[in-house]
Amino acid sequence: xxxxxxxxxxxxxxxxxxxxxxxxxxxxxxxxxxxxxxxxxxxxxxxxxxxxxxxxxxxxxxxxxxxxxxxxxxxxxxxxxxxxxxxxxxxxxxxxxxxxxxxxxxxxxxxxxxxxxxxxxxxxxxxxxxxxxxxxxxxxxxxxxxxxxxxxxxxxxxxxxxxxxxxxxxxxxxxxxxxxxxxxxxxxxxxxxxxxxxxxxxxxxxxxxxxxxxxxxxxxxxxxxxxxxxxxxxxxxxxxxxxxxxxxxxxxxxxxxxxxxxxxxxxxxxxxxxxxxxxxxxxxxxxxxxxxxxxxxxxxxxxxxxxxxxxxxxxxxxxxxxxxxxxxxxxxxxxxxxxxxxxxxxxxxxxx
Amino acid sequence: xxxxxxxxxxxxxxxxxxxxxxxxxxxxxxxxxxxxxxxxxxxxxxxxxxxxxxxxxxxxxxxxxxxxxxxxxxxxxxxxxxxxxxxxxxxxxxxxxxxxxxxxxxxxxxxxxxxxxxxxxxxxxxxxxxxxxxxxxxxxxxxxxxxxxxxxxxxxxxxxxxxxxxxxxxxxxxxxxxxxxxxxxxxxxxxxxxxxxxxxxxxxx
Numbered sequence: 001x002x003x004x005x006x007x008x009x010x011x012x013x014x015x016x017x018x019x020x021x022x023x024x025x026x027x028x029x030x031x032x033x034x035x036x037x038x039x040x041x042x043x044x045x046x047x048x049x050x051x052x053x054x055x056x057x058x059x060x061x062x063x064x065x066x067x068x069x070x071x072x073x074x075x076x077x078x079x080x081x082x083x084x085x086x087x088x089x090x091x092x093x094x095x096x097x098x099x100x101x102x103x104x105x106x107x108x109x110x111x112x113x114x115x116x117x118x119x120x121x122x123x124x125x126x127x128x129x130x131x132x133x134x135x136x137x138x139x140x141x142x143x144x145x146x147x148x149x150x151x152x153x154x155x156x157x158x159x160x161x162x163x164x165x166x167x168x169x170x171x172x173x174x175x176x177x178x179x180x181x182x183x184x185x186x187x188x189x190x191x192x193x194x195x196x197x198x199x200x201x202x203x204x205x206x207x208x209x210x211x212x213x214x215x216x217x218x219x220x221x222x223x224x225x226x227x228x229x230x231x232x233x234x235x236x237x238x239x240x241x242x243x244x245x246x247x248x249x250x251x252x253x254x255x256x257x258x259x260x261x262x263x264x265x266x267x268x269x270x271x272x273x274x275x276x277x278x279x280x281x282x283x284x285x286x287x288x289x290x291x292x293x294x295x296x297x298x299x300x301x302x303x304x305x306x307x308x309x310x311x312x313x314x315x316x317x318x319x320x321x322x323x324x325x326x327x328x329x330x331x332x333x334x335x336x337x338x339x340x341x342x343x344x345x346x347x348x349x350x351x352x
Numbered sequence: 353x354x355x356x357x358x359x360x361x362x363x364x365x366x367x368x369x370x371x372x373x374x375x376x377x378x379x380x381x382x383x384x385x386x387x388x389x390x391x392x393x394x395x396x397x398x399x400x401x402x403x404x405x406x407x408x409x410x411x412x413x414x415x416x417x418x419x420x421x422x423x424x425x426x427x428x429x430x431x432x433x434x435x436x437x438x439x440x441x442x443x444x445x446x447x448x449x450x451x452x453x454x455x456x457x458x459x460x461x462x463x464x465x466x467x468x469x470x471x472x473x474x475x476x477x478x479x480x481x482x483x484x485x486x487x488x489x490x491x492x493x494x495x496x497x498x499x500x501x502x503x504x505x506x507x508x509x510x511x512x513x514x515x516x517x518x519x520x521x522x523x524x525x526x527x528x529x530x531x532x533x534x535x536x537x538x539x540x541x542x543x544x545x546x547x548x549x550x551x552x553x554x555x556x557x
Contacts, residue, residue: 041419072423140420166399169417 002033003232008045009058011038011266012170013189013276014085014217016256017298018058021243023259029242030235038265041169042140043072049220050076056236058084059220062316064338066142067220071325077223081343082237083215083306084244088276088296089145089207090192091152093184094177095284097122097134098202112283112290114204116156123162133164137173137185145186147319148210155210177201188216189296190261190272196282197272203283208294213305215312218339237343244298244306253277308339361387362477365407367418368392377411380469398422409477499537506540509547 009015018036021027027034037054039045046067048054059080067078093101093114101110104121123134138145150160168176168185174195176182184201185191195201207214219240226233246252257274260266266273275282281290299306313335320326364386368374374390381388386409391401398421402410412419503525510521529539 040415040417041423043419043423044414141423167420167423169420171417 002028002031003229003235004033004035005056005232005236006035006037006054007056007058008037008039008048008054010040010042010045010170011268012058012088012217013260013266013273013296014088014298015058015265016247016260016277016296017084017240017243019260019265020246020256021239024243024246026239026242026246027236030239032232032235032239034236042143046073049078049222050074052222052225055221055225056233057220059218060140060143060145061215061218061312062142062144062147062319063140064218064220065313065316065330065335066320068338069320069326069330071142071320078220079223079226079338079340080218080220080308081233081340082219082240083299083308084217084219084240086213086216086297086299086305087206087208087211087294088188088216089148089186090189090203090276090281091149091184091186091205092173092177092192092195092201092203094180094182095200095202096180097183098204098284100125110204112204113206113209116152116158119153119156119158123158133162134184135164135166135182137166137168137176137182137187139170139187140167142316142320144207144211144214144216145188147316148207149186150319152205152210174198174201189276190266190268193275193282194269194272196285197269199285203281206281206290206292206295208292213294213297215308218308234343241299241303241306241344244303247298248300250279253279303344307341307344309341310335310339313339361385362408362473363405364388364409364411364473365402365405366390367398367410367412367416367422369416370413377469381473384470386470386473409473502544503536503540506543509543 007018009018022034022036037048039048042060042063045054045057045059046063049057049059050067050073059078061080061083064078064080067073067076069075091114098110100122101114101118102108104125105118107118110118119134126132126134136149138149140146146165149165153160153163166182168182170187170191173182173185173187173191177185177195178198178200186207192201192203196203207216219237221233247256254274254277257270257277260277261268261270261273275289276296279291279293279295281292281295283289297305310332314329314332317326317329317335321329362385364381366374366377366388368377368390369392378388378390389405389407391398398418410422412422506525507518507521510516510524511518514521514524516524525536525540529536532539
């Protein structure tokens with residue numbers, strides 16, 4: 001009889017490997033009976049993983065570290081053996097803010113990716129008029145989205161104290177943008193393309209522009225759950241790698257978009273789900289799109305990009321340290337116990 | 353949070369879109385020491401509302417997307433955390449127990465029965481107070497250890513430099529502290545920093 005596993009995910013484009021492995025029957029081929037459970041918040045997904053209610057989860061790459069360090073929760077032994085996706089986030093600003101940027105800098109057009117230094121004049125103008133600070137939203141206190149926003153602003157010489165940051169659920173981003181409650185956000189697909197389609201947002205930079213190819217979502221597992229049946233989890237990793245390989249073929253991306261958009265999974269418009277998966281970044285309604293083949297990637301043929309690495313982990317730890325969540329940087333040994341690079345290598349050897 | 357009998361009101365922020373449950377809870381807690389303020393949809397206003405309201409307790413549905421907004425709240429205001437109680441339609445006692453162990457203060461399973469909800473909230477408030485007290489105790493122990501550590505360092509330095517016995521080195525620290533009108537700990541801290549700078553910059557002189 002197939003081994004039963006429950007996997008939690010959030011309704012985002014980069015849940016594609018977890019969802020497609022189910023739809024394509026890959027889990028069954030590995031003798032796994034996987035039940036997918038969609039979650040509405042990262043916090044609840046994390047708590048369920050901690051308590052063993054779900055056996056594995058689609059997690060923001062910094063989350064296993066935050067769980068281990070006990071940031072925002074009790075310290076719990078979560079680790080990742082597998083990077084599920086790279087890139088996929090983008091910064092979308094309201095069209096109102098883009099107009100303000102053009103006026104303050106006396107520009108007719110702006111070039112993309114947008115140089116954040118153009119916000120300087122907007123910030124000064126708002127200060128001189130005693131208006132509210134710019135409000136930018138991201139999805140979780142320990143997320144690449146937040147760190148990418150900070151990096152983008154820093155490169156433009158913007159002091160992050162001049163920005164009012166907020167956490168919002170991905171699905172509510174465009175509502176808040178449409179209603180002028182926030183001025184912009186950093187989120188994953190399909191929620192950037194959706195704001196562009198609705199004519200209220202302009203996608204000004206993607207995570208590829210800011211970080212190059214970087215791990216975005218990882219498979220999170222509790223060490224206790226893993227230790228009780230490591231062979232089952234090895235098969236799960238194998239199955240997900242196969243789904244990542246399948247997604248690597250451009251011709252499969254449209255089929256994946258149709259599945260993801262359906263009410264069983266994301267329940268979102270296909271024309272918002274599709275672009276980033278096809279390597280296209282919609283910028284603004286009526287404007288030319290950007291071709292970005294790596295906008296949403298799920299690793300590559302030899303699966304090198306699917307291997308978690310300590311360099312990424314160190315980057316996350318550095319942000320946590322600079323924001324005073326931790327008093328010292330964790331050792332490389334500590335980080336490599338959470339971001340395990342050895343489990344995929346072992347499988348790759350098995351397959352050879 | 354004071355708990356001197358039924359006279360002290362406990363402000364509860366209830367985040368819930370389910371209007372029926374809101375009414376049920378308001379009825380259940382009517383005329384009790386719990387004072388309910390209700391907020392519905394996930395908006396950034398939630399953070400401001402919590403700041404303004406300073407609730408003693410937050411109740412939220414475990415399935416609410418707004419949980420992540422609260423996550424930023426608990427990490428940003430780490431020094432002033434709130435007990436959080438969750439609604440869940442899951443009746444499984446094991447799940448509830450393990451959730452509480454995972455960091456949630458308390459779970460309210462299923463529907464709001466006035467006889468059941470009050471004791472749950474009372475227990476949540478009480479257990480949160482205890483956890484906080486333990487955390488504070490741990491912090492003060494840690495600070496006491498750090499204080500001892502810096503005084504020992506300064507003492508050791510004096511013993512080596514001036515060839516003093518331990519009681520003499522301590523007496524010297526105490527006298528210097530009294531003369532300069534500061535605590536021994538503060539004096540020791542400044543001395544340690546001073547000696548560090550001196551040894552780092554020694555080659556330039």
